Amino acid sequence: MRLQVLTRYSRMGASSRLRMMQFAPILAEHGIETCFNPLLDNRYLRGLYGGTLCFGAAFRSYARRLRDLIRSRNADVIWLEKEALPWVPALVEHALMPKGVPVVTDYDDALFHRYDQHHSVLVRHLLGHKIDKVMARSALVMAGNRYLADRALVAGAPWVETVPTVVDITRYQPKPLEARQGEVVIGWIGSPSTWNNDLKPIVPLLTAIAHDSKARLHVIGSHALPDLHPLVNIIPWVEEEEVARIQAMDIGIMPLTDTPWARGKCGYKLIQYMACGLPVVASPIGVNCEIVEHGVNGFLASTPAEWQEALKTLIANPSLRVEMGLAGRRKVESQYSLQVWGPRVAELFYRVGKPKA
Incomplete structure (x- = not known):
């Protein structure tokens, strides 16, 4: 199976590293080939944390994401972190998504509140229901907790699974x-x-x-x-x-x-x-x-x-x-271990999409 993984960040971003990237070895053991395509690179994150955001870098990130969406047409399943294009209305984002490829969307925080509780009336009007629409159009929503899962169900997502954020217990060990x-x-x-x-x-x-x-x-x-x-x-x-x-x-x-x-x-x-x-x-x-x-x-x-x-x-x-x-x-x-949840996540992907010949 070919899995196109559209993460929000590269390894410096905790959500991308933990919710997606750390699963790659176990998915490979189950016959799932992963191709990771981050939207925002480490340079962007360093600027974000340091208060020196570069809008030129953000523009290049969006151009790169559009390229990755085109390439995703050959995947068996798309694994999407939160949304494909932040601050872009749902209708536009949906029009740019590859057709005929099932999308599994992953949420580890209440991103929808960034839009539906924004101080700007215009943002609330244009984007307040964006994440609900992304959820509703997903073949599967993986939610990190019950609060997020409940939102996906209310949004009309056809299939919702609660998948906690996990650790690799071979890496995390108690101190003697x-x-x-x-x-x-x-x-x-x-x-x-x-x-x-x-x-x-x-x-x-x-x-x-x-x-x-x-x-x-x-x-x-x-x-x-x-x-x-x-x-x-x-x-x-x-x-x-x-x-x-x-x-x-x-x-x-x-x-x-x-x-x-x-x-x-x-x-x-x-x-x-x-x-x-x-x-x-x-x-x-x-x-x-x-x-x-x-x-x-x-x-x-x-x-x-x-x-x-x-x-x-x-x-x-x-x-x-x-x-x-x-x-x-x-x-x-x-x-809450990768060893328990890795095989379960692999099984979910096989249930979502069948490998193409």
Whole structure:
């Protein structure tokens, strides 16, 4: 089977790397040949995170995508990340899609809210229902959680499957118990945008807890920030060192602000922490409530008092951290691993389209 994969980003983009690219070896084992065509390259992402976007690069990206759509006519199935052409109306995008090739569309966030909750009336009018139309025209929608799956069903998608974001458990391994010594590290991993929206508001609380408990806070993936508390370490994200930097943590956290966008998140950082044998503390929003079993593999915390109690309990109890970390690892192995979901995803593609002669 020939699978044309139209990703949004290259490997630097987490959604493309995790939802699609990491499946390539397992799909190959099942006789599925993948051809990856990113819309936006690493240069675009570096500009996005650095605040120096180049519209010339964006124009070239769209021209490249049009070329890739033409080439997709020879595929057995198209695997599309979210939409083919961002900010282009659904009618135009549909007209440019190859005819007669089934499309599997993948969503790991509530992209539809970028349009239907936009501050511009014109954007809401032209694009507010775009993603619903893309979903409805897809042969299959793969949704990263129930919130996204429910939206696809309401949109009229003929077939919807919930496929969580997963990790390769041969790559993600718990740190040896004897290595867990010294200062307790509370850790967070994300991007500059999620730092601003999710973590930054509670940094004063976290640093106060760290100070009282003789702990530290590691922040992976944010910009270098001036005037942060001395107990906060800003660590750049590097794919090759991602696992080791999570293993250097003792507790993984995922605070969220309750918004429609947050309800569409897939909780991937929690899965990363748990795969490395860490207990977790998270806001009880969206899929977090499914991933975190309160009191088993971590704690759900809504208020500052609950965050303080959860973190101080884990900091003070090394054996509880180990117990919860092992429970989280077992859950990832059975429900959120590439090894479990790879063959299932391959089967879905064979159900969608038959290989051409």
